Amino acid sequence: MSSEAPLQLKPRLAISVDQAQAMVRRISPNASVLGVTELRGGEISTVVEIALADGPTCILKAYPEALQWKMAKEVLVLGLLQNLGTAIPKILLADDTRSVIDLNYVLMTRLDGTVLGRREAALSEAELLAIYAEMGAALRRINDVTLDSFGYIGLNGVWTAHPSNHAYMSAQLDRKLTEFGTRGGDSVLAARLRDRVTAQQHLFEAATVPRLCHYDFHAGNVLVTSQGEPHLTGIVDFENATSGDPLMDIAKALYYFTEKDAPKREGLLAGYGPIARPDWQQTLDLYRMYCTLELWCWMAQIGKHDALADLTRELANGV
CATH class of the missing domain: 3.90.1200.10 (Aminoglycoside phosphotransferase (APH), C-terminal lobe)
Structure with a gap:
């Protein structure tokens, strides 16, 4: 077997309410976060649900350190599918500044179902x-x-x-x-x-x-x-x-x-x-x-x- 260290996936991070607040207020200045829940599923990225007091729930997706470029890829591909006829997430914010968390992340709409x-x-x-x-x-x-x-x-x-x-x-x-x-x-x-x-x-x-x-x-x-x-x-x-x-x-x-x-x-x-x-x-x-x-x-x-x-x-x- 190769001696190369295994690729590290699914970042181990806990998003606080304050961090979520800082994120969502970039797209909705008056938004108020009720709670943050990590969702099951997803082998590569950490996916978190952010519940708002006065708006629809949104989804945070944070990409692992070794695969930060996947943020831009997902934004690109979703842009190609706006007329798909089946619901896909809409990107609300794509942030590669690492000013809130030390990873690239997107905020997306939460789909029904x-x-x-x-x-x-x-x-x-x-x-x-x-x-x-x-x-x-x-x-x-x-x-x-x-x-x-x-x-x-x-x-x-x-x-x-x-x-x-x-x-x-x-x-x-x-x-x-x-x-x-x-x-x-x-x-x-x-x-x-x-x-x-x-x-x-x-x-x-x-x-x-x-x-x-x-x-x-x-x-x-x-x-x-x-x-x-x-x-x-x-x-x-x-x-x-x-x-x-x-x-x-x-x-x-x-x-x-x-x-x-x-x-x-x-x-x-x-x-x-x-x-x-x-x-x-x-x-x-x-x-x-x-x-x-x-x-x-x-x-x-x-x-x-x-x-x-x-x-x-x-x-x-x-x-």
Whole structure:
């Protein structure tokens, strides 16, 4: 394994009422803070709810020291989605001055609803199919946003822009396979994965237009009505957004589904609509391998080594 220290995520900070007051008064001089509550969820950033006496509750999101640039990225991506047709957070304040807390943070509007993941266990198969169909339709609208080049989105747009999806994914896979080896991954397995990429890389060529991908579209980042029949009320957390192939976004959305999650898969694909691509199922399988490789490298980077054995088996079973 690499001797590199694990990446530190989710800042350990307690936001006081006085600090929250200083933040919200930059956007509403007469606002009065009633309380501050840290919210569950979110692996990277600390997310806090700020209740106001005379206004709507807002959300504070603070970014870890090593990933301060993600603040500007989230502001950029949310700006691309103002006409999405599904509620997304509106940025009220983006602060990189570190005058109140020693981290970059944003204040955002709080969306209505509850996290889908908290309701799923009580939903019927028909309800799961229906809500995932709504999600699929929303994902398609996200993917309808086009950009100028393929690549990962950074604080000012696409970082290391690539002229084609083939060029982008070839570079990404080479980088992740190299990282796999550097962080202690099996060299024989890495060689087998490279062989698979070489044999199937032509599948990347079918994506010719760079499109916005949420790339973390799951039940933890989707809000739905709190009671009764679930309906989509909002989408959050665009930290991982990229400019790429929509099939990569779909593959990531389907990644954690098991056989028992068939209604979710069927609903998401039905809501997304027809995929006019040759070999799209095969392409999804290739992107799934990439997602697994990427997750392996991420878990190694943040020090969650107990997750690597299962991910290694998944990689080995796919080649």
